[in-house]
Amino acid sequence: MDIPQRCQEIRAQVEGELSATHDEEARTEILVQGLYQLNDLVLAEMGKPGRSERYLKGQSAALDLIVFLALPLVRVKSGTRDLVSLLVEVAEGCSDPVLEKKLTGYAKQVLSQSQREEGAAQGSSGIGWYIAGTAAVSVVLISYLLLSLQPPKRTSVLSRDGGPGARSETTVSQPLEITPYRPPVPHENGAPGAEAPAKRAMKVEMGEHLTKIKVVASQVLVPVIVKNGGESVKVTLLLDTGSTRTALGEQFAAKLGVDLTRARGSLVEVADGRVLHSKLATVDVVAVGSRALPSFELEFFPYNGSDQGFDGFLGMDFLGRQRYQIDVENEVIRWF
Structure with missing residues (x-):
């Protein structure tokens, strides 16, 4: 059984059970059990992160299931300490950095919300045990985050399926940094004078595929052409390594x-926590x-x-299949 099918079956089962009850405690338990099924039947079977179409489809399905199961729990903050521990536990067993980031992001969100409420409620009865409990959970989460590989950084105003950032030379599993590109400078011995660095820079640029971009407030805006059925549109997308799609x-x-x-x-x-309905459709290109992918599924x-x-997001379903470097200083992407 493939990963998308497993995710679909878990979701269908959870939806059926949720529709049969309006009791909040029962609904919470159903969602919690769904997270355990996600951990045991999906994340444990995904294997090593990759860039194949099969893997990316599985990653996308798993990310959808995480949002479906975890977001309602995060909103109601049901059993704050237990919920944070559960999210960290599932994240710890996840080898995919995009899914791991989503889970730890939810855990941090719950902690942040509970700590704000603590500040507002200081002095009220019973607060001592709650602060101590939350502090203990905070230590667990922080320790986990320090030991984990750092997930890709995000710069988007929208927090989507996985979840933005930018990457110098990227694979799906590597963290990303945007760093200025600086051409190599020849050794001083035998250097042809002040003009040598400029000549070297020109040679490097001439031998690479470049795409002009805009960098605005650390956000990388990329011109993208989408074609379908004889129609073509040119759009500006935010480069978003935290997004699966x-x-x-x-x-x-x-x-x-x-x-x-x-x-x-x-x-x-x-970003404000709302979940919107979207549609998935395949376009021609x-x-x-110089980089083009055919039969591409857009959200x-x-x-x-x-x-x-910008008009949307350029996610890992495209970026994960490329090798590239962001040249912030010259505002270009260099493709390799």
Whole structure:
């Protein structure tokens, strides 16, 4: 059985059980058991992170299931200490950095919310045990985070399936940093004078594929061309290594001839905690500069990013299949 099918079966089972009860404690227990099933039947079977289409589909399905199971628990903060411990436990057994980041992010969110409430409630009866308990859980979480590999950093205003950032030379499992590109400078012995570095820089650039980008407030904005059925649109996407999928505002679907009424449904989580319904549809080509991927599944969601300067997100389903470097100083992506 493949990972997407397992995720679908777990979700269907949980949805069926949730629909049969309105008791909050019972619903919480159903979601908790779903997280344990996610851990035992999905995360344990995913294997080593990779960039194959099969792996990325499994990663995407697992990320959807994490959002579906964990987000309701995070919102109600049911059993704060136990919930943080559970999320950390599941994250600890996860070898995928994108999924691990999502789980630890939820754990940190619960801790942050509970600590803010503690500050507001100081002096009230019974607060001593709660502060002590939360502090103990904080130590567990912080210790885990220090021992873990650092997940990719995010710079997006939206926190999506996995969850933004930018990467110098990237694979799915490596952390990412944006660093200025500096061409190699020849040795002083025999150096042809002040013009040598400029000549060397020109040789490097001439031999590489480049894509012009914009870097605004540490956010990398990338020009992307999407083609489908003879139609083509040029959009600006935020480079987002925390996102499993590449996503586009749903207003572009009609321009590309995509019928969203027939598209597969999914969910996208935004920064304020809301979960929006989205649609998944395959387009003919998604291209960034000289790099193009055919038969590409895009996520369309309710978003008008005109005020923020970008139309969606360039996620790991595209970036994870490339080797590249972000040259912040010259505002280009260098493809290898």
